[in-house]
Amino acid sequence: MKAKNESSTRTILIAGVGGQGIILAGRVISEALVSVGFDVKMAEVHGMAQRGGSVTTQIRFGRRVYSPISETVDYLVAFEIMEALRWASHLRDGGWCIVNDCKMPPAQVLQGKADYPDVAVQDFFPNAKIITVCATDIARRLGNPRVANTAMLGALSAIKPFDQCNFANALAANIKPRYLDINRAAFDQGLASVSVTAERCT
């Protein structure tokens, strides 16, 4: 765990697996933050990432943002459990960890050459405020596992300052009209699934 970032700029790290819609989620968050007056920078990584590898996107917001990246983050939004563990050491003490309760075994595990880490997320983030979201389950129930990313956004929107943001417009601006309804549903269910926890943590 890192010490609290002294600058007023805050950092979100979205971590997951290539193909989970991480860049799209980052764009929606970024636009939602701009809509309430923050300066925002977002760092994407393209290329090799699409082929099932570990992927991250960072969003930094504040009064004036210089660097698009930071090694210390305030919010870790992990679309997969092991990806949360991978970046855990970058979350500052007292930061938020919002994690999708979903395991995607990497090649080594599929090949039987390693075991998926047997670690409870709670144990691994002793100083973080944790929200666990069943985003992939929500998405499956809605009929499309690919909207798990939007369910995660719904969960993020439960906490400050994201609760002030206009996600509806940002979703509409970034998602094709024919997929908008299912994404809105995923967002709402993601939000509903964590509201109780968030109140306790705030």
Place this chain on the structure above:
Amino acid sequence: MKLLTGNEAIARGAYESGVVVAAAYPGTPSTEILEEIAKYDEIYAEWSPNEKVALEVAIGASIAGVRSIVAMKHVGLNVAADPLFTVAYTGVTGGLVIVSADDPGMHSSQNEQDNRNYAKHAKIPMLEPSDSQEAKDFVGLALSISEEYDTPVLLRITTRIAHSKSLVTLGTREPTQAIPYTRRISKYVATPANSRILRVGLEHRLRRLTELSNTIEVNKIEFPEGESEAEIGVVAAGVAYQYAREAFGDNAIYLKLGMTYPMPLELVRQVAERVKTLYVVEELDPFMQDQIQGAGINCVGKQVFPSIGEFTPEVVSQAVSINAAGSASASGTGSSSAPEEAGPDAAASPAIARPPSLCAGCPHRSVFYVLRKRKNIMVTGDIGCYTLGSAAPLSAMDTCICMGASISAGHGASKAFSLTGRDTRVVAVIGDSTFFHSGITGLLDVVYNRGSCVTIVLDNRTTGMTGHQDNPGTGYTVKGERTVEVDIGDICRALGIERVTEVNPYSLSEIESALDESLSLNEPSVIVVKHPCLLKKPSPTDARSAHMARTNVIEDKCRSCKLCLSIGCPALSIKEFASIDPEVCAGCGVCVQVCPFHAIERETVDEG
């Protein structure tokens, strides 16, 4: 105000500045520049077969009197270096901007060369934006400098500029201007007699550009509020300036450079006189540092900052604190003791590595499965998704050097083996877009010089790794217009290859027999493995194979031998028995053919 990536902003800058012609070859992190430009009807945009062609297209347009832009990744500029060095001599008519997108940290590249060196080497001016607003603005600035100083201009960005979004104020498009064309032989025909004169002009132009660099408004000294002196001064450009701002805070004097070649050494001297310690914060090579020190100005650079990998604000501040603690050698020039690139803390995390891999159903997989089983062959690979054929468990690639090298390096290796009495055979593996880029000339060499290497073209009907760009084989332009669909087999036959076989990647027996036949020949041959990438919606002429069908494991038959795992498919795993994840499986059926116990079956097999 709009959130744009640096690449989107450069495209917008090209639009607003009245650019008429744009050309590029896809390459991370530069690809989206041309993709975004192509959306503007006012600009002609093309995917060129390679970067050399792209730059030459832009040069021609400039000579014909319009503004042009060309974009490529850092290694692409190596391919385009030949025209670059001479267009520096001839100069331009319409403004000409060359965008080089470098990749410190090698997120998606085979090396991390620092292309700022090209500006110095070719003696052309260079601009480096530090966010998306500057990325947009600097296109217009570069075009103005290009026209006023009669020179191509290098616009150098890095991954964190190309792929970071920040807020940009949009403007409107300047009216297009076409400068009347006149023949100017002494300017544009680079014979020795003309070039000797142009060569002198080049040095004269550099002196004028140095004056510009010391006065241009994008090179500015930023003082702390109410101060004219400070303990610390910082020289920085590009994204490194943003890192430095966070690391050094508001009490330092910054020399923020937008134009980094020629270096504004007078400005550097002014800052050096007002501070106790002058830091030069730059990723990769000591490009600015060497010039600053060469001018006799003391500074701290690569003695403390890494020359390998990407910076972050933390990398900069840690290096500075080490220096302040006095533990850094004042005279050292190496960086071996400097902190390296930040990444996940492997020691503290139980997370297992998750490298990229070929997708489920990828048409490349079967070829590497077949190649891996062959003894006594060398597989020379190339740049693209299929480079992942080198990863375990396929591990079926011996080399990957640069675009097109599979065939030519394979030819050289093949000659070396046969001349020294070894019977190792060479199989070159190359993708469709890479074949068009620079594989054709290598294959011509194989034919011309009586080589015998086998070339496998993995034709997935797109440029895959960079995100599905069209190429001369797809039948569409970057604007989505229908065009000639160049046939790879026809090209090979026209080059003089007599044995060209087309195979279906989802039939292991077809691949095996084509390879058997090719390896039995004492002449060059080509196997075209043709199937559209599954991640891309196929074009109307590329209807997807009708053979795709969900597969299931029959547990009664499975003996848990794990042979199916040797194809490295992300849909397959093994616990007690083999298991196929229905959400991941694409139904390609390769695993069905690999299982010796017929324990994997397909739900419905449509042989039509």
